[in-house]
Amino acid sequence: MTFLSPKTLSPSPFPLLPLKNPNPKPPHFHPHSPAPNTVCQTEYRTERGIEFDIGESFFRQESATARDLGVLAASLHRKFNGSLRVLDAMCGCGIRSLRYLAEAEADFVLANDANDNYRRVILSNMRRVPRVGEEKRWTVTHFDADRVMTEYYLHRDYFDLIDVDSFGSDSSYFRPALNALKWGGLLYVTSTDGYTSGGNRPYHSVASYGAYVCRVPYSNEVGLRMLIGGVVREASVLGYHVTPLFSYYSFHGPVFRVMLRLNHGMLPEKRHYGFIGYCRRCGHSQAFSWDELGGIDCPCDKSNVSGSGSLVVLGPLWTGPLHTTTYITEMLNLAEQWGWISSGMGLDLEKLLKRMIDESDPELPPGYINLDEVAKRAKVNSPPMKTMMSSIHEEGYVASRSHIASNAVKTNCPMAECVRIAKELNGAE
Numbered sequence: 001m002t003f004l005s006p007k008t009l010s011p012s013p014f015p016l017l018p019l020k021n022p023n024p025k026p027p028h029f030h031p032h033s034p035a036p037n038t039v040c041q042t043e044y045r046t047e048r049g050i051e052f053d054i055g056e057s058f059f060r061q062e063s064a065t066a067r068d069l070g071v072l073a074a075s076l077h078r079k080f081n082g083s084l085r086v087l088d089a090m091c092g093c094g095i096r097s098l099r100y101l102a103e104a105e106a107d108f109v110l111a112n113d114a115n116d117n118y119r120r121v122i123l124s125n126m127r128r129v130p131r132v133g134e135e136k137r138w139t140v141t142h143f144d145a146d147r148v149m150t151e152y153y154l155h156r157d158y159f160d161l162i163d164v165d166s167f168g169s170d171s172s173y174f175r176p177a178l179n180a181l182k183w184g185g186l187l188y189v190t191s192t193d194g195y196t197s198g199g200n201r202p203y204h205s206v207a208s209y210g211a212y213v214c215r216v217p218y219s220n221e222v223g224l225r226m227l228i229g230g231v232v233r234e235a236s237v238l239g240y241h242v243t244p245l246f247s248y249y250s251f252h253g254p255v256f257r258v259m260l261r262l263n264h265g266m267l268p269e270k271r272h273y274g275f276i277g278y279c280r281r282c283g284h285s286q287a288f289s290w291d292e293l294g295g296i297d298c299p300c301d302k303s304n305v306s307g308s309g310s311l312v313v314l315g316p317l318w319t320g321p322l323h324t325t326t327y328i329t330e331m332l333n334l335a336e337q338w339g340w341i342s343s344g345m346g347l348d349l350e351k352l353l354k355r356m357i358d359e360s361d362p363e364l365p366p367g368y369i370n371l372d373e374v375a376k377r378a379k380v381n382s383p384p385m386k387t388m389m390s391s392i393h394e395e396g397y398v399a400s401r402s403h404i405a406s407n408a409v410k411t412n413c414p415m416a417e418c419v420r421i422a423k424e425l426n427g428a429e
């Protein structure tokens with residue numbers, strides 16, 4: 001018997017029953033959200049030349065780069081797939097919805113925020129989008145995101161892009177979002193729970209993402225890998241897999257964001273969902289597959305007199321490339337075409353995308369090596385980034401900068417070799 005996925009069936013002809021209680025679970029509002037029935041103020045902002053009102057909604061100027069990345073990816077999706085139906089599941093003032101319509105030329109955007117105090121401000125922003133013909137290209141709703149995604153899924157009415165920009169962890173929305181997405185569609189998810197993603201609360205990371213993570217020198221990259229891994233796990237439950245198009249860590253917050261493409265069928269590269277080991281004693285770091293899990297040793301264990309192992313194992317999480325090189329390259333081309341390069345928050349958009357392209361080299365293992373850690377282990381001054389990178393290249397290894405940590409190198413050169421190189425460079429000075 002052939003299994004028919006709901007995604008292969010045409011939209012359901014049966015209307016769903018209206019729910020008596022629109023928000024059975026209280027949504028997670030920010031503590032600074034306006035109290036019910038508050039008269040909201042008007043406060044105008046401009047992003048990429050688009051004026052909008054934030055009223056008293058939750059709005060972070062620092063997320064502008066994340067919105068730029070989302071719009072670029074969305075616009076490419078429309079170009080390659082011919083359609084762009086977007087669910088902005090937690091839209092705040094609606095700036096993303098507005099930008100998906102105005103810049104990515106979405107065919108349709110559903111702007112949803114559970115807080116109906118934001119209605120005036122969202123509507124006033126959405127009305128700025130010029131109408132194309134008679135068709136209305138957007139709708140504003142105020143339901144729990146979970147309910148919106150579930151209802152569309154039950155109607156077999158799917159989105160090309162679902163943007164879930166929640167507070168804390170998004171993990172409870174992964175399943176309904178994957179259900180409501182077309183095959184080939186994009187899922188943009190966020191974690192602002194830097195404390196857990198940074199490895200400070202292993203019990204929380206297990207609860208949210210099914211992964212054990214603790215603090216390691218490259219914890220912020222681990223946070224991104226755990227977020228991807230969480231979606232990989234949920235997708236595999238449904239018989240799907242996801243591919244990261246880009247992964248973005250922003251120290252403002254901090255915020256972890258990944259854009260993933262949903263594909264039909266199980267993960268083709270099983271080795272990309274596994275474990276990372278880090279040795280606190282020698283700084284060695286390595287990815288491990290499930291088959292190796294039973295007998296993981298650090299190379300330094302062999303020379304360790306006390307015999308006490310110091311390798312910590314994190315996972316399961318995503319150990320494959322953080323970005324899809326071709327997609328990021330197209331995003332960079334589009335950003336150049338739109339004149340968007342060289343004006344973002346923090347790292348400018350051009351630098352950021354170029355760094356992402358460099359760090360998407362499939363030969364690069366997970367993690368990065370911080371030059372201060374190298375210096376500490378070598379007992380020398382921190383080597384200059386440029387010199388260290390060219391020495392690593394000269395030794396035949398791959399190396400790139402990391403978009404996450406300014407003083408770190410992503411490389412397949414082991415820590416012991418980096419320490420040797422740093423000592424030699426120090427002697428040569």
Ligand SMILES: C[S@@+](CC[C@H](N)C(=O)[O-])C[C@H]1O[C@@H](n2cnc3c(N)ncnc32)[C@H](O)[C@@H]1O
Nearest residue numbers: 027028058090091092113114115144145165166
């Ligand atoms: C981080 S803000 C969104 C910011 C917005 N995406 C932007 O770029 O400016 C999160 C929003 O989610 C809304 N929210 C919280 N829980 C929700 C839920 N369960 N369903 C829908 N919206 C929710 C909040 O009211 C808040 O506006």
